[in-house]
Amino acid sequence: KAGVTQTPRYLIKTRGQQVTLSCSPISGHRSVSWYQQTPGQGLQFLFEYFSETQRNKGNFPGRFSGRQFSNSRSEMNVSTLELGDSALYLCASSWDGHTEAFFGQGTRLTVV
């Protein structure tokens, strides 16, 4: 059974640009959550999608957005990139969003 797949693995972007990250959950899982990991702030929750609906959102500015498709694949978008957005972005999939969450390898975003 394939795990959670995130693409791309690495990205370098310039301040002011926007970026889209992709996450394919484990087959059958309907919940996808996104987390940002930085050395200073640790792991922080961005948002969670279940059956194409955002159910929960963390404390991040509106520049961070996401969506989920009918096949449960999810994308997150960050607009007007800032240097502080440099981080490892992790996606987690879960059957129902309440129990075991399995993480992908992450996308390492560097903003220069």
Added chain:
Amino acid sequence: GEDVEQSLFLSVREGDSSVINCTYTDSSSTYLYWYKQEPGAGLQLLTYIFSNMDMKQDQRLTVLLNKKDKHLSLRIADTQTGDSAIYFCAETHINSGYALNFGKGTSLLVTP
């Protein structure tokens, strides 16, 4: 959000047992998790425990939960050099929509 605290560093000798500790403040925590992160990788789910349980054992891993003291521990028996990684404690509860609330992680170093 509520705090999840972990000690930052632990060093053990190969073959010894490791005990990683975690405290949390939210009494409504529903599930408590242990994740492992190796350099450059995502998070690997090791085990989790429901809040009405006291203990869970899975091969070399033993999780103990003291709900009264809001204390969670992970014991790794016969620790190997391959266990060297960062270990994250996390909790979820219905009030936060089951978003994972992580500690800062404990860096485990296993020496030969």
